[in-house]
Structure formats: structure tokens, C-alpha cells
Amino acid sequence: MAARIYRRNSTEFDRGVQFFDAIYGFAITLLITTVHLPPTAAWRSLGSLFGSALPSELFGFVLSFVVIAVFWRENYLLVSSLKAMDSVILVANIVCAFFIVLITFSTQALHAPSTSGLPLPVDLYALNIALASIAQIVMFALAQRRGLSIPAAVPRSGWWLRTVARVVVPAVFLLSIPVAFFWGVQAAQYSWASLLVFVPLIRLVRRAGNRATSAPVT
16 A cells, blocks of 8 residues: 655645644753752852752753754754655654654753763663664655655765765764763763764765755766
């Protein structure tokens, strides 16, 4: 039985986009629940406030806020390149949404006072982000394979360049998992900062993909 096709500008397509946008919006809002109000004694001075768990929890909130925002942007760019969706793409998008919603849980485990500093919460967070990124890569590949992308939006050459660029993020987080166990939690978290170097490189790769898109065939 062939998968049902939902064309762009149809009610079904628009409802699907709105549904997934709402999930991303809810997930990014839910992150604030990972920040807990410090006890009364911590509010007596700035020193005691910064000595509480608040700075760590706020850092986790900001980090995951940015992460989810970046995932939403990638999802937005993918959906904007589609001429239609089918049931397979919808299921793939639901899988992505599952890992996005899970980020709230892994964020709390990462920065809660009782678990911060342990390697397992760090690895859980890294695995969560990596799986969310891989799920988006798979969804992107499925859309290409099933012919649901807008023609000429992503040619074959540009597809490979963009796929390589997308692989960088899950690779960094997956590689940080053994780092947390063998070299410590801080080393694993510092390895995430390498994305500050890789992200500009990713943009260069994508620009190369855009040039490949616009280059005339000879």
C-alpha cells in the first residue's frame, strides 16, 4: 500500500507543520522547569546565590534552549524544501520530536545538583543530542529518496555536502561519550565547545553546496 501524499499548501500539510512547530515550542518552553528556585538562604547575597545550583541550572537551560532552537531551524529549513509530505516523513518527524522533547529530561539530569559531575548524565545528554541530530539526517535523506523535495532545491552534489555538514554535530556528541568516562565530565563538555569551530566550517560547506546548486552544468 502506497504512502499517502500530503501536498504543500494543503490542509494536511499545514496541520503537520503546525503540529511539529508546537512540539518544538513546547519543548523549548518546558526547559524552564529544569531551573529550580534556590532556598531562601541563597538569596541573602550575590555570593550565596552564585554558590547555589542556580548558575549550573541556568547554564543548562541556556545551552539546551540554543540546541533546541538550532534543531527547530534545521527542521524549518527541511520542511521549507519539501513539496509534499507522506506518512513516512510524518513518522520520521515524530521520531525527531521524541528526541527533542527528551532534551528537557536529559538537561535536568545533566545539571541537577545530585547528578552533576557524574559521567552518565553527560553521556545521556550527548546521546540524546546525537540521536536527535541523526533522526533529522535520516528524515532529510528519506525526503530526498522519496522525491518529496522541491526540484533543484538540493541537487545530488549539494546533498552530499550538506549531509557531511550535518554529520559533524552527532559525531562530536557521540565522541564525547567515551571522553566523559576516561577523561572526565569537564573534558567531555569542553569537547562540545569544538562546535564553535566546526559550525563556521559547516557554514562554509553549505555555501559550497549552494554554489554547486547554482553552478551551470557543462
